[in-house]
Amino acid sequence: MGEQPGLDVAVCLARVRERDEDAARALVEHLYPLVIKIVRAHLPRALDEEDLAQEIFMKVFANAAQYRGEVPFAHWVSRIAVSTCIDRLRAQKRRPEWRWADLSEREADVLDAILHSEHEPHPSQAADAGELVGKLMQTLNAEDQLVIRLLDLEERSVAEIAAQTGWSQTLVKVRAFRARRKLRKQLEQLEKQKRHE
Amino acid sequence: MSEPQDNWQKLARLARQAPKPAEVAAPFGFATRVAARWASGESPAPSAWDVLEAFSLRSLVVAGALMVAVVFVSYDVATPGWTQQYTVADATFDPIFEE
Numbered sequence: 257m258g259e260q261p262g263l264d265v266a267v268c269l270a271r272v273r274e275r276d277e278d279a280a281r282a283l284v285e286h287l288y289p290l291v292i293k294i295v296r297a298h299l300p301r302a303l304d305e306e307d308l309a310q311e312i313f314m315k316v317f318a319n320a321a322q323y324r325g326e327v328p329f330a331h332w333v334s335r336i337a338v339s340t341c342i343d344r345l346r347a348q349k350r351r352p353e354w355r356w357a358d359l360s361e362r363e364a365d366v367l368d369a370i371l372h373s374e375h376e377p378h379p380s381q382a383a384d385a386g387e388l389v390g391k392l393m394q395t396l397n398a399e400d401q402l403v404i405r406l407l408d409l410e411e412r413s414v415a416e417i418a419a420q421t422g423w424s425q426t427l428v429k430v431r432a433f434r435a436r437r438k439l440r441k442q443l444e445q446l447e448k449q450k451r452h453e
Numbered sequence: 454m455s456e457p458q459d460n461w462q463k464l465a466r467l468a469r470q471a472p473k474p475a476e477v478a479a480p481f482g483f484a485t486r487v488a489a490r491w492a493s494g495e496s497p498a499p500s501a502w503d504v505l506e507a508f509s510l511r512s513l514v515v516a517g518a519l520m521v522a523v524v525f526v527s528y529d530v531a532t533p534g535w536t537q538q539y540t541v542a543d544a545t546f547d548p549i550f551e552e
Contacts, residue, residue: 280488288479296474306480310487317491370464377463379470386471389464408465439461 265329272320284313290330291337297405298341308344312337331419338402338420345398353442354391356449363388371447392442400435407432 263286271279291312295305315336323332359367362384369377370385377385389409393401402421406412407428414432418425 275492277488277492280491281484284484284487285479288483289476292477292479306483309483310490313487314491314495366464366467370460370467377467379467382467382470383472385464385467389468392464408462409469411469436461440459443460443464 266325269320269323269329272317280317283316287313287316287330287333290333294334294337294341297410298338298345298402308340312340315340327419334420335422339422342398342402345401348398350397351394353395353445356446356453359388359391359446360384363391367443367446368450371443371450392439395442396435396438400431400438403428403431404435404439408436 263282265283265286268279268283268286272283288309291309292305295308295312299305299308312333316333319336323329356364362381366377366381366384366388369381393404396404403417406417406420407414412420414425414428417423417428421428423431
């Protein structure tokens with residue numbers, strides 16, 4: 257995240273530690289784009305994004321005294337945001353599987369193109385593909401969802417994911433491998449259902 | 454790791470092309486509300502992990518105390534050789550047995 261001109265994060269943080277409400281407000285405004293991006297990427301279903309963002313900021317302020325400056329402040333905040341989202345995802349029930357009939361017409365068209373066309377699908381179907389991916393991800397547990405989102409959708413490196421989550425790089429790779437296997441299996445099952453229709 | 458006909462990677466590649474939402478500023482009043490909540494001393498809701506951690510620590514303390522109590526109460530049972538010696542010695546001088 258780029259630093260906004262006119263806001264010295266270190267000074268602002270020092271004032272927050274002295275319980276300066278104006279500094280807290282400035283910090284929230286400064287960090288909001290970063291936090292809301294993470295919340296929107298990982299938002300559990302049926303949860304208000306603003307409520308989750310508020311919860312993340314409350315945690316940031318509650319733990320501000322523990323920030324030692326060893327990593328950039330934005331990275332530290334990202335880690336709090338990601339772990340809060342994982343907690344919320346854990347609290348939600350996983351969907352066991354999706355059936356072809358559960359997909360919208362446009363999602364079914366995208367999947368049909370993916371499964372049965374040798375060519376790359378048309379980019380105009382990207383938004384529908386995004387919706388479909390979101391649905392398929394609901395069959396994964398919270399940690400697997402996070403890894404797949406960061407690795408396959410945001411194209412982050414394994415090292416970056418390890419830094420953001422606090423997991424080892426091996427664990428990230430293992431989780432990604434298992435999650436992709438589950439997603440492939442889910443796609444195979446949908447393909448079988450389509451063939452038997 | 455990817456296979457020639459990896460449908461998942463094909464789908465993910467397409468999904469990555471979906472338009473990204475524009476970077477947004479905090480909605481009006483959001484920063485003020487958060488700062489006010491924080492200034493009023495409200496603490497963040499504990500996560501499931503925090504609750505589990507606190508519960509586990511308390512359980513550990515209780516389990517430790519119970520273990521010490523059990524060892525203290527059943528010390529005789531836990532050291533049978535020692536107890537038998539006393540049993541034999543007590544029996545020798547037990548007035549009931551002597552009668």
